[in-house]
Amino acid sequence: MRSNPRSRRISPEDSPDLVPRLLAGDETLFASLVQRWQAGLVRVAQAITGNVATAEEVVQETWASVLRSLRTFEGRSSFRTWVHRVCAHQALARSRQEQRAPVPDEPVVDPDRFDEQGHWREPPLRWPEETPEALAARREVMECIERAVSMLTLRQRVILTLRDVQGFSAEDACEILGVSAVHQRVLLHRARSRVRSECERFYREAA
Amino acid sequence: MLRCMQFVELVTALEERAVGPRLRLELQVHRVVCRHCRRYLRQMRAVSGALQEAASGDSPRLRSAAT
Numbered sequence: 001m002r003s004n005p006r007s008r009r010i011s012p013e014d015s016p017d018l019v020p021r022l023l024a025g026d027e028t029l030f031a032s033l034v035q036r037w038q039a040g041l042v043r044v045a046q047a048i049t050g051n052v053a054t055a056e057e058v059v060q061e062t063w064a065s066v067l068r069s070l071r072t073f074e075g076r077s078s079f080r081t082w083v084h085r086v087c088a089h090q091a092l093a094r095s096r097q098e099q100r101a102p103v104p105d106e107p108v109v110d111p112d113r114f115d116e117q118g119h120w121r122e123p124p125l126r127w128p129e130e131t132p133e134a135l136a137a138r139r140e141v142m143e144c145i146e147r148a149v150s151m152l153t154l155r156q157r158v159i160l161t162l163r164d165v166q167g168f169s170a171e172d173a174c175e176i177l178g179v180s181a182v183h184q185r186v187l188l189h190r191a192r193s194r195v196r197s198e199c200e201r202f203y204r205e206a207a
Numbered sequence: 208m209l210r211c212m213q214f215v216e217l218v219t220a221l222e223e224r225a226v227g228p229r230l231r232l233e234l235q236v237h238r239v240v241c242r243h244c245r246r247y248l249r250q251m252r253a254v255s256g257a258l259q260e261a262a263s264g265d266s267p268r269l270r271s272a273a274t
Contacts, residue, residue: 035239056240057209060209063232064229068232107212108215111212114211118212129253131253132256132260135253136257136260142261145254160258165262185219188219192254192255195258
């Protein structure tokens with residue numbers, strides 16, 4: 001019997017091959033680290049920036065930065081410490097220069113649904129059906145979707161039909177409609193977003 | 208830094224694997240930490256998938272309507 005019950009459980013952060021596994025793209029491990037350390041990192045960042053929303057952004061930035069610079073981790077401190085140091089540096093940099101990333105015009109979601117920080121103020125409504133099968137099994141929802149599709153612009157409707165209804169690849173859809181890859185994506189994005197938002201309206205009214 | 212407002216604009220590019228490695232990471236991190244954006248992505252996929260479902264000959268929607 002072990003004297004220290006805590007040693008029975010090996011947490012992912014103690015794994016000696018932690019960094020190699022992350023470098024190899026172990027997303028499950030990465031997600032478990034995010035879940036484990038997120039709250040603590042936010043607290044650190046909040047202490048520096050004095051603002052929880054900014055702190056959350058800093059922590060997101062931290063994770064991206066950690067993954068980018070994994071190779072530079074030399075193991076002088078524990079990995080957890082290193083991650084927190086990255087976070088603190090990011091927070092310090094942020095508190096010096098409060099800057100905003102540009103938001104593309106003509107947003108697909110009403111800007112009023114976000115707060116000043118760009119986070120959800122009015123988050124997406126929860127739908128009773130959120131899988132393709134469940135949605136497709138509800139006649140009223142599918143009627144709503146069909147109506148929404150009919151209200152799209154011509155090109156949006158064509159791309160949506162090619163991609164989602166017919167199952168064409170992006171390349172084929174570009175070829176078929178004679179649009180660039182970027183334009184195809186914008187059309188698809190607007191089309192899907194519009195249909196999603198009509199579904200949301202349906203569920204809101206049905207509630 | 209990535210905000211929900213930007214996430215909703217980038218989901219399709221993410222799904223289409225049309226974002227660079229750095230942005231992709233940021234989006235994935237955001238998805239892990241933001242349940243609202245996770246739901247947004249789920250609903251976008253559901254809508255897209257439902258169109259495909261409904262288009263396939265033996266539509267489940269007809270089966271369920273019959274029961």
